[in-house]
Amino acid sequence: MIYDENQERVGLEHDVICTVRDILEKVVTDYAILPAKPNMDEVKRALTVLDNHCVIQRMEGKYNQAGCKFSILPTILTVVSSEKLNTVVSVLRKEDEDEEAEENPVD
Template sequence: MNFEFLQQATSRELEQFKSVCNQLLSRTYVVRTLYRPGKGRVNNPDYTFLSRNFEAVQEYLGLLDWDLRHDDLNGYYYVVNTDEANRCNLNKKETAILLALRLLYEDNQDRLGLEQDAVCTVRDVLEKVVTDYAILPSKPNMAEVKRALTLLENHSIIQRIEGKFNQSSCKFAILPTILTAVSGEKLNAVVSVLRKEEADEEAEEDSAD
């Protein structure tokens, strides 16, 4: 690794270097803009730092078997473990909610602004899960919804704008990072699997009756 950056960086730059690396390892993504109450979308200084010091961060994370990548069009950096380790495992309902977010993002792509965020509510997500695509047979309870959405916010897939995740009126932005988290091919495959599982479970229940 070229240690030139670390040798020449100021103490403030070193602190930001550590902060950005830890953020990538814990949250997967660093996005170009962030929502701030009263200000709307603002530039993310960590994204700007990565734009200036991409090679130094990439080389450092590479030593830890992480590959730093950049989606310039949609405005985010993200890491992928080259050993396919340290994956975030979701349960069935969390997976269904993630898929619903991806479907909502796809529905809104033609109307997205420059920031590439799709704004929706918890109610929109639940309707997509149960009514529009029938990924699940019934709505998850609000505690499960809050837990799933909090997890996804912690990984920079969504960002809350107003309200709480256990309220149907809660408004949040689906970030473009959803495109990497769930590709179009993976979306169709997983939705089919979930629907088949639900159909099989219903068939077993009918047989038991």
């Protein structure tokens, strides 16, 4: 999402720089993909997997720190298309709506 938002500005030849805080803000606040801030050890594991597959590259700090700065490489476009990402977001939001409906049945 962050890469897509900045792609026009930076072009395909450049990386997008962000922080762990930026990512958490997107998935928890802006898009409500996750209901609450995840455990930072889980964040570190997820970002390390992406780093190991050359999708992101850490620049400073550690992945379990909100201020950790890293670059999102153009290879992210081959791993996650915007269409797939939008589908995942839709599914997660639908699941949340279904859970809320179960918790608050209308009589």
